[in-house]
Amino acid sequence: MKSESNLEKVLTDSTFAVTGELGPPRGTSAGVISEKAHYLKEKVDAVNITDNQTAVVRMSSLAASALLIREGLEPNYQMVCRDRNRIAMQSDILGAYALGIRNILCLSGDHQQFGDHPKSKKVFDIDSIQLIGMVKKMRDEGVFLSGEEIAEPPRMFIGAAANPFGDPLEFRVHRLAKKIAAGADFIQTQCIYNMDRFREWIKQAHDMGLTEKAYILAGVTPMKSVGMARYMKNNVPGMDVPESIITRLKGVDKKQQASEGIAICCEQIEEFKEMPGVAGVHVMAIEWEKRVPEITEKAGLLPRPEPS
Amino acid sequence: MVKAEIKQLQEIKTSVIGYSSILITGCGGCVSVCLAGGQKEVENLVTKLRLSCKADTAPKNIGGMTVERQCEAQFLSQLDQEVPKYEALISMACGAGVQYxxxxxxxxxxxxxxxxxxxxxxxxxxxxxxxxxxxxxCVLGITGGICPVTMCAKGLLNGPCGGPQNGSCEVSKDIPCAWVTIYDRLKAQGRLNNILDIFAVREWQNQTQGSIVLDAYKSRYTGEKK
Incomplete structure (x- = not known):
């Protein structure tokens, strides 16, 4: 074991892993985290805590991750390259480990132009692949990026994201390979709706031996409505929503669309369980945490292994 | 070349309120080429300020003069006689010229x-x-002559991020993704290997004031031997 992460233990035990996601509040309420955590408890192995997602200011992912630990859940601490330089990042990683955080997800981050401070200054001192390498260096070599020694290095289980749907399509699997070469232990993909494209991508990854080197968790986000599906298709960068999803949601009564969205999601999960190279699922129920118990139940993902 | 854009007249006017005489100085270098601060723009600004200041309180005396380049002392010296006649200066040069x-x-x-x-x-x-x-x-030799630091909205060196769609950057449909462009060009040149390896963390060179002294001139400025 590279870390003391529960997620790592689940994955190394060859159990089909489940991760969830929790967006910190736009305010100071620890209660919001408790409430959302309550829905996820015993339903997932670890919970991603987003880092100012879509470049909108929220409670820090570090603080929210620490609060999640208090609730008895394991965080997957997200860190983006947009807002911090290498000094701040390494410092936060030390602090995160001291607070009991054992998983880190290394991301580029959405451009600040999308957020509530569009004219803020971007940092991007290092990029997401370099961040992966930095965390690995801190863990495995016990040194900072500068080469200076760390007293009690942080033993993080290192995650990265992959988007099988972004341009250029042919490069996507190579980008995955770079992330794994840099030191990613696990990968969580962008929300998958285009199953054909995903099957093609995971096959490429599998053929290249990448799925032996890192655990790949397939990302899903249940659609709440046909409106949400249209929004995701047209407004969210890097999202590939086929027309068939929209048609299927349109085909049911408005009141039934949420259940239909969940049904689609569960069918996907059933397929992922059988798909070579897929080690688990990442359920991103955006501001819909309360439906995670239902999704995990229906998809046959419960009970989760007891964290030791 | 350096590119610049003329400020709004109101901002320029506000900046010189309280001075009775102003010399507007132009630059015949880059800002002249991009039609922001050359001789023609100086003449234009002199006229506009004179007209718009008639009704206002100040400044009454507005002159204009353009030198070949404001980033060079030899050319700035041409202003030595003129400057003492004025209370304040407006520079239409780039930031470097203004400071010099x-x-x-x-x-x-x-x-x-x-x-x-x-x-x-x-x-x-x-x-x-x-x-x-x-x-x-400069990394342009690796990236097919397309700068990821400038052209990628996130300045990524191991790009592309997860955002590009239909060849466009996630920031705008009108901006081509730098990394899609890099990928296409390197592919066409049979040099994709360039971007399959990890690009290591950079040691940024532009975090303190830059300064270049050519080897041939080192002894002249620092006393160092060649």
Whole structure:
């Protein structure tokens, strides 16, 4: 074991892993985290805590991750390259480990132009692949990026994201390979709706031996409505929503669309369980945490292994 | 070349309120090429300020003079006779020129009349686009002659991020993704290997004031032997 992460233990035990996601509040309420955590408890192995997602200011992912630990859940601490330089990042990683955080997800981050401070200054001192390498260096070599020694290095289980749907399509699997070469232990993909494209991508990854080197968790986000599906298709960068999803949601009564969205999601999960190279699922129920118990139940993902 | 854009007249006017005489100084270098601060723009600004200041309180005496380049002392010296006649200066040069002018005449308040925007190219008549951020450690040989530091909205070196769709950057449908462009060009040249390896963390060269002394001149300025 590279870390003391529960997620790592689940994955190394060859159990089909489940991760969830929790967006910190736009305010100071620890209660919001408790409430959302309550829905996820015993339903997932670890919970991603987003880092100012879509470049909108929220409670820090570090603080929210620490609060999640208090609730008895394991965080997957997200860190983006947009807002911090290498000094701040390494410092936060030390602090995160001291607070009991054992998983880190290394991301580029959405451009600040999308957020509530569009004219803020971007940092991007290092990029997401370099961040992966930095965390690995801190863990495995016990040194900072500068080469200076760390007293009690942080033993993080290192995650990265992959988007099988972004341009250029042919490069996507190579980008995955770079992330794994840099030191990613696990990968969580962008929300998958285009199953054909995903099957093609995971096959490429599998053929290249990448799925032996890192655990790949397939990302899903249940659609709440046909409106949400249209929004995701047209407004969210890097999202590939086929027309068939929209048609299927349109085909049911408005009141039934949420259940239909969940049904689609569960069918996907059933397929992922059988798909070579897929080690688990990442359920991103955006501001819909309360439906995670239902999704995990229906998809046959419960009970989760007891964290030791 | 350096590209700049003239400021709004109101901002320029506001900056010189309270001075009775102003010399507007132009630059015949880059800002002249991009039609922001050359001789013609100086004449234009002199006229506009004179007209718009008639009804106002100040300044009454507005002059104009353009030198070949404000980033060079030899050319700035041409202003030595003229500057003492005025209370304050407006510079239409880039940020470098403004500062060199202010350094030469330290007792005169200097106000910029242009916003220095970027190092760029002339895309077409009156259309300029950024191409270089002067990072001090050029990677264009690896990236197919397309700068990821400048052209990628996130300045990624191991790009592309997860955002690009239909070849466009996640920031705007009108901006091509730098990494899609890099990928396409390297693929066409059979050089994709360039971007399959990990690009290591950079040691940024532009985090303190830059300074270049050519080897041949080292002894002249530092006493160091060649």
């Amino acid at each position: 002018l202010a350094e030469r005449f330290p007792d005169k308040p200097v106000f910029p009349a242009v916003n220095t925007a970027f190092i760029g190219i002339n895309k077409d008549l009156g259309w300029y686009e950024e191409r270089c951020q002067a990072c001090g450690d």
